Amino acid sequence: MRFIWLLFSENNSLWAKWQKQYIIGTKSFWEIEVSAIHSWLWKSILQLRPLAAIFLRTNVADGRNTQFWWDSWTPFGPLIQYLGYSGPSRLRLPLNASVAAGVRLASWGLNITTLCCLCAVANETRGHVLLSCVYSREIWKLILLRLDPVRNLFSSWAELLSWLRQGSSAAPRTLRSVVAQA
Template sequence: MLQLSIIWLLLSKAPSLWVDWHWNIHLNGQSFWSINPSETDSWAWRKLLDLRPLAIQFCRTKLGNGNSTSFWFDPWTPLGQLITYIGQSGPRALRVRMNAAVVDATAGSGWTLPHPRSQREVNLHAYLSTINLPLSADVDDIYEWIAGDSPLCVFRSSTTWEVLRPRQAIKPWVDVVWFKGAIPKLSFTMWIANYDRLPTRARLAAWGMAISPLCPFCSNYEESRDHLLLRCVYSKEVWGGVFARCLPPSNTFTDWAELLSWIRGAPPKLTLLRKLATQSTVYHLWKQRNNLIHNQTSVPAATVFHAIDKEIRNIISARRHRKHFDTLMILWLR
């Protein structure tokens, strides 16, 4: 994004010593879109040139006198770069030299282009007929940055990012993983667990690692996500303390979908508390699992719940003046 903004500063000829230097040394009358990098160019300059295919999507030249706009390489028509639209044979077919400016293709009140011989040349002529000639001699050509619904005279990273960023349909679990007031470390672990991508022993054994797939807490069943975080007797004891504060489910959890349903089925005043408690429980169970495997440190389930209780109290206390958090401490301690 930073490099795109630098390209915009260069094209818009912002009042800058850096911009003036590049126009006089690197460009020197050539189009930014057609210049070839040389071996003596700096790494930063070559990276800017590498970004031209991306930057051209946002750039549009607004014609003034046509003196500084490249006929073939600047995007001054809705057809994009004419050298791409017409093709490499365009300069010969239209009798306009490769380094010509737009004004060079005009003569008084008309264009000096020959009769079109292809449909693309017809499309170009159709657009040219909408431009009033002669061009305004006292108006300079300017660049516009088109991001979103309208052209801009300044570069805005927010609108550019909205165009660039990949978009997908909203996931049904997004309100449980990412929500206002969530703690990043807890949400991240919840996100990984929700996708069932935690490196449990069952997964690691399935990848070919020579390890026991059994749960480190109970050693009776394979360590899958649902067993480790929901069905293991150790985890159930931890959840028991959480349920005492957030109202227990009607039935014991057997899979991840039931956990998500329990969170969403909470009364409105308990929804946020259940989200925070669930994420904290998942985080601390996974933390204790790692502590047991890597440090051989075993603690009672009550100790894990104590850490969860402390985490929830700290979260609520730090946000007690925010809306929806002001009553959570009462609900948690009841």
């Protein structure tokens, strides 16, 4: 698991840089198939992917290093698992697209939908997908019903961050943070 962490954390590990350059290349770590040419260590690392996926979440930032289909940047996990292998062709986004690429391609006038991949009602932004989309709102309703029944749904990131900083006996800060990361 430590080696997987090195691949995804921002560090200066020579091992991680070499693996990204020569083994992973332009593919996603999540899509690489186990091959006879891989070392025993690399095969073991690839077999640990399902376990590692539970613990890894992606911080989108500018989206350049976030893989649209493979990284866990939405509350639903990797979109390839949520929408299936037909998702890339239906949304006309390549399998190796980054989050930034989807936004950039649409801004260039290419025929790529900017609508939310979950509800197809509003533009797909971080705020919409995680707070405003009808699907995420339903999830937040269920969460808040258990953790903070008097709390209304969040209307902004500032409200969500404020809620995360608060604590109560029913929902301590750590539990709130875990829920928000899931």
